[in-house]
Amino acid sequence: MPQANKPSLEKLQALRGMADLLPSQTSLWQQIEVKAREHFHRSVISELRTPLLEQTQLFSRGIGEATDVVGKEMYSFLDKGDRSCTLRPEGTASVVRASIQHGLLKQGPQRFWYSGPMFRYERPQAGRQRQFHQIGLEYLGFNNPCSDIEVISIAWDLLEDLGLTDLTLELNSLGSNEDRVTYREALLSWLEERKNDLDPDSLNRLYTNPLRILDSKVKSTQTLLREAPTLSEYLSADSINRFERVKTGLEALEIPYTLNPRLVRGLDYYSHTAFEITSSQLGSQSTVCGGGRYDKLIEQLGGPSTPAIGWAIGMERLALLLTQNNPVPNKSIPEIYIVNRGVTAEPFAIVVGRLLRQSNHKVELDLSGSAFxxxxxxxxxxxARWALLIGDNEAEEEKVILKDLKTIPSKDSQEEPIKLEILMRQFN
RNA sequence: GCGGGCGUCGCCAAGUGGUUAAGGCAGCGGCUUGUGGCGCCGCUAUUCGGGGGUUCGAAUCCCCUCGCUCGCCCCA
Known part of the structure; x- marks a missing residue:
């Protein structure tokens, strides 16, 4: 018998799939962010920050109505002006929108990076949250295969520099849009003849997004697909040539890759180069970085016809991998710890603490007022390396006692108080 | 959205129907009203995610609900 809910005194907690990052995690995140910025800086890539909230249309038009992201995973709502708004499920569409809106593409090719939270309404599991964070890269206005190579190598080098091993770069070419239209027809007619052997999910996709059937993990479907026409057979000579140049470039950089002809990716806007960097240590959400070329998206969103390529790294998954290799979380450790007690001592200790901090020292001031x-x-x-003892006796003479915490204390060693100026000279 | 597992103090964790819900770590206080690595002592869950039910009696059984987790799906 169902009971009425009485949520009156319910504990307040974060929404499902929305995680807090506690201090034990934030230092790792900061390290990742610092490292990523260094890499972007060295490649002369500028940061672009866009709003978390956009018109729903941006994503439905940009990402594709038939995709899962748009079809069932968006956080959408009507605002007070009855506008349909959506919390961004990914970064590319926003970057493109901003670039068009501000005419940035008229100034020539642009290299951008971004980072921040994304939102997808999905069932959470390891490496998958409803609010998650991406660091991403977008090269707008670049068509040369060398841009594909540069973009991929930045991701690869960053992940390697962070200490990740055991990574696989999976690579595929989706060809031009024309290639895909031709192939889509061929695949569709081939699949239609074998409708009865398809699993229900794949059957649903037959007319909405048949290419995604290639990605199916259902065994019987996979077996069936072994005989299916492959996209690579339908690539034009230009597309093949382009893909060869990308592969050759990666080889020159000694970045190993694995060809994965079934790598289709879930967002409609990809063409030509598509890639994922995966790790076997992540469970079923194995992709740390995913990206590809999207030559038609900008035009589709109302901008000038502009080729582009980009990727996004999942911060949570990256942090997960780095935590596995390095399980000890860094705690914030002071250099100097100020012990203080007494009506004269406490205000004086604050002064001393500030002076030391102004001299760039990491100082923790004891605020408890408890016993020495x-x-x-x-x-x-x-x-802490040093303790500073300040009682009323010292404070009255503007003195402090400096204690080396790394040495073992002898029973009756009493340190001599020193004048504040002497201390500051030492900690300059 | 579908299926499996789980939910006892900040963290780890015993307890599987019967008097006061072990223990460890961390925290706080004392031994030491001004001197640190150790030690000893004490304190910290009227309550077992939440709500309802069964029962003389429930953390332990049942139902609902919330959350976590694993897989599917999907993707970062």
Whole structure:
């Protein structure tokens, strides 16, 4: 018998699929972000920041109505002006929109990077949240296969530099849009003859997005598809030539790749080069980085016909991999811990702490007012190199006691108080 | 959206129908009203994610719900 809900005193908690990043995680994230910025900086790529919220149309038109992302995963709602708004499910569409809106493409080819939260309404599991974070790269106005190579190598080098091993670069060419139209027809008629052997999911896709059937993980469907026409057979000479140049370039950089003819990717806008960087250590959500070329998207969104290519790295998955290799989270450790107690000592300790911080030292000030022994114990546990002891006796003479926490204390060693100026000279 | 597993203190974790819900770590206080690595002592869950039910009695059984997790799907 169903009961009425009484949520009156329910605990407040984050929404499903929305994770807090606690201090044990944030230092790792910061390291990733710093490293990524370095790589972007060295390749002369500018940051672009766009709103989290966009018109729903941007995504339905850009990503494709038939895709899962648009069809069932968007966080959409009507605002007070009855406009349909959507929390961005990915970054590319927004970057393209901003570039068109501000006429950036008229200034020639652009290299952009972005980072931030994305939202997809999905069932959470390892490496998949409803709010997740991506760092992404978009090269707008580049057609040369060398741009594909540069874009891929930036992702590869960044991940390697972060210490990841065991990565696989999966590569495919989706050909031009014309190639795909031809192939789509061929595949469709081939599949129609074998309708009865398809699994239900694939059957649903038959007329909406037949290429995605290639990606099916259903065994019987996979077996069936072994005989199916492949996209590579339908690539034009130009497309093949283009793909060869990308492969040759990667070889020159000694970036290993695996050809995966079934790599189709879920967003409609991809053409030619499509790739994913995967790790076997991630469980079923194995893609750390995914991307590809999208030569028709900009035009489709109302901009000038402009070729482009980009990728996105999933921060949570990246952090997951780095945590596996390096399970000890860094805690923030002070250099100097200030022990203080007393009506004169406490305000003086704040002054001393500020002076030291202004001299660029990492200082933790004990704010408890508890006994010296307690504070010293905390100083020791904090991992600080130095303790500064300030009681009323010292404060009245503007002195402090400096203690080296790395040495073992002898029973009755009493340190001499030193003048503040002397201390500051030492910590300059 | 579908299927499996799980949910006891900040963290780890015992308890599987019967008096006060082990223990460890961390935290706080004391031994030491001004001196740290150790030690000892004490404190910290009227409550077992939440709600309802069964029962003389439930953390333990049942139902609903929330969340986590694994797989499917999909993707970063």
């Amino acid at each position: 022994s307690k504070q010293l114990k905390r100083a020791d546990r904090s991992g």
